[in-house]
Amino acid sequence: MSExxxxxxxxxxxxxxxxxxxxxTAFHLIRRSVxxxxxxxxxxxLQNINLDVRPGxxxxxxxxxxxxxxxxxxxxxxxxxxxxxxxTVRGQVGxxxxxxxxxVGDLPVCDNIHLYGSICRLSRSRLDALFDExxxxxxxxxxxxxxxxxxxxxxxxxxxxxxxxxxxxQVLLIDEVLSAGDxxxxxxxQAYFESLRQGDKAVLIxxxxxxxxxxxxxxxxxxxxxxxxxxxxxxEIVTRYREDAS
Amino acid sequence: MRYDAADRNLLRQLTxxxxxxxxxxxxxxxxxSFLNPLLMLGxxxxxxxxxxxxxxxxxxxxxxxxxxxxxxxTNSTSLGMRALRSTRELTTDAVFPKExxxxxxxxxxxxxxxxxxxxxxxxxxxxxxxxxxxxxxxPAIIGAQLLLxxxxxxxxxxxxxxxxxxxxxxxxFLRALFFITPIFYDxxxxxxxxxxxxxxxxxxSFVMEAVRGVVLEGAPPPAAELAAFxxxxxxxxxxxxxxxxxxxxxxxxxx
Numbered sequence: 187m188s189e190x191x192x193x194x195x196x197x198x199x200x201x202x203x204x205x206x207x208x209x210x211t212a213f214h215l216i217r218r219s220v221x222x223x224x225x226x227x228x229x230x231x232l233q234n235i236n237l238d239v240r241p242g243x244x245x246x247x248x249x250x251x252x253x254x255x256x257x258x259x260x261x262x263x264x265x266x267x268x269x270x271x272x273x274t275v276r277g278q279v280g281x282x283x284x285x286x287x288x289x290v291g292d293l294p295v296c297d298n299i300h301l302y303g304s305i306c307r308l309s310r311s312r313l314d315a316l317f318d319e320x321x322x323x324x325x326x327x328x329x330x331x332x333x334x335x336x337x338x339x340x341x342x343x344x345x346x347x348x349x350x351x352x353x354x355x356q357v358l359l360i361d362e363v364l365s366a367g368d369x370x371x372x373x374x375x376q377a378y379f380e381s382l383r384q385g386d387k388a389v390l391i392x393x394x395x396x397x398x399x400x401x402x403x404x405x406x407x408x409x410x411x412x413x414x415x416x417x418x419x420x421x422e423i424v425t426r427y428r429e430d431a432s
Numbered sequence: 433m434r435y436d437a438a439d440r441n442l443l444r445q446l447t448x449x450x451x452x453x454x455x456x457x458x459x460x461x462x463x464x465s466f467l468n469p470l471l472m473l474g475x476x477x478x479x480x481x482x483x484x485x486x487x488x489x490x491x492x493x494x495x496x497x498x499x500x501x502x503x504x505x506t507n508s509t510s511l512g513m514r515a516l517r518s519t520r521e522l523t524t525d526a527v528f529p530k531e532x533x534x535x536x537x538x539x540x541x542x543x544x545x546x547x548x549x550x551x552x553x554x555x556x557x558x559x560x561x562x563x564x565x566x567x568x569x570x571p572a573i574i575g576a577q578l579l580l581x582x583x584x585x586x587x588x589x590x591x592x593x594x595x596x597x598x599x600x601x602x603x604x605f606l607r608a609l610f611f612i613t614p615i616f617y618d619x620x621x622x623x624x625x626x627x628x629x630x631x632x633x634x635x636x637s638f639v640m641e642a643v644r645g646v647v648l649e650g651a652p653p654p655a656a657e658l659a660a661f662x663x664x665x666x667x668x669x670x671x672x673x674x675x676x677x678x679x680x681x682x683x684x685x686x687x
Contacts, residue, residue: 203685209596209597210593210594210595210596210686211595211596211597212595212597212598212601213597214595215591215594215595260524260525260684263527264527264681265524265525265527265681265684266681266684266685267681267682279527280527281525281526281527283524283525283526284521284525287521287522287525287526288519288521288522288526290449290453292453293449293452293453297448297449297452300445301445301446301448301449303445304438304441304442304444304445304446305442305445305522305526305528307438307442307527307528308438308441309437309438309441310437310440310441310444311437313441
């Protein structure tokens with residue numbers, strides 16, 4: 187196994203969110219620091235999640251809206267701190283939570299390639315080297331100096347994916363980025379995910395697209411209301427999930 | 433600092449994008465951002481020239497330098513405070529040290545400050561103010577101002593997600609700061625009582641007086657005081673940055 191291989195281990199993970207009534211103010215802050223016993227309603231967003239993702243594995247997260255898929259991805263990414271339990275990540279983490287997060291509509295395509303590429307953890311020299319490749323993959327060579335706000339939704343998705351797929355992090359977390367785009371775009375994406383299966387990244391994908399999960403993911407985690415219903419081979423878990431939904 | 437090549441590239445790109453969005457890369461873009469202190473200069477000069485400015489040589493330039501220092505402090509700290517929220521998507525949906533969001537905002541707004549200081553120097557030369565070697569102290573004084581702006585911004589950015597009304601409280605404070613900083617008056621104007629102590633304790637007063645000293649009077653700043661100022665602000669920066677990093681895992685939940 188190479189030193190660049192990524193893996194994820196989650197043990198007994200709980201994540202609670204304090205439910206706020208309105209915006210927090212300086213008064214709330216002072217009151218809470220004085221009255222430590224001041225209790226707030228709590229949402230148990232994740233409850234006792236256990237998971238292992240080895241290098242080269244693609245793992246799908248399935249479940250209804252609000253099941254906790256995004257919260258789990260963000261907890262693994264280190265954006266949320268676990269309330270209890272442990273998340274162990276080997277390798278650098280990249281999170282694609284929606285395509286094009288951080289892209290600026292008023293800036294041209296060329297600037298956004300550099301900006302979004304840097305958000306996807308690519309270095310300047312790497313982006314310079316990949317610039318033409320990204321433009322060609324996104325089929326936007328004629329729009330280099332066009333502000334991104336003038337592009338169609340499909341073009342923006344292509345641009346974002348063309349940049350994001352070059353991310354070199356060893357652990358890749360993808361949150362529902364596959365719903366947009368036409369058939370041709372999906373085919374190009376499919377080729378990318380097939381290439382991921384040959385590598386040694388650990389890839390975790392939250393999606394509602396069960397066909398995609400069946401095609402690409404070796405294992406699947408099924409979440410319901412923050413609880414782990416099942417984790418195992420994709421064929422078994424997706425079949426149970428489909429039966430449960432019907 | 434713990435930045436790798438990807439972090440440094442991200443800081444550069446975030447700064448560039450903000451700079452371009454403010455249209456500061458063009459001459460007219462800069463002119464608009466310089467218009468605010470110029471307008472204030474016009475009003476203050478018209479009202480205070482005879483009474484407060486009567487005994488101050490080069491009063492217009494004295495005012496301009498004060499306004500440029502004050503405007504940089506207020507703009508940068510206000511933008512720094514809101515940095516996590518104004519780029520909420522990046523705070524909640526991307527993996528990188530979030531201090532880069534605050535830093536990029538400060539670098540972007542400080543570029544404007546550097547250009548403004550250059551313009552002030554050019555105006556001083558045109559106005560016939562003798563520029564001496566003391567002006568070589570300017571980078572050190574500007575560096576001291578940046579340290580001050582940085583730690584105040586990190587402190588405010590840390591508190592802001594947990595207490596959104598700090599924005600309003602801070603703007604009331606900035607209004608008061610305008611009057612307890614010798615922008616349009618000389619420090620001797622406030623007498624020798626408590627008011628003078630407040631003005632002297634105000635760190636912005638020190639920077640302002642030092643800038644005016646080197647540009648208008650050709651006098652180097654008191655080296656020991658400048659060193660103490662830099663040291664104190666560096667310690668405060670290290671402290672507030674540590675505080676920011678401590679609370680960083682909770683920003684995404686509250687911002």
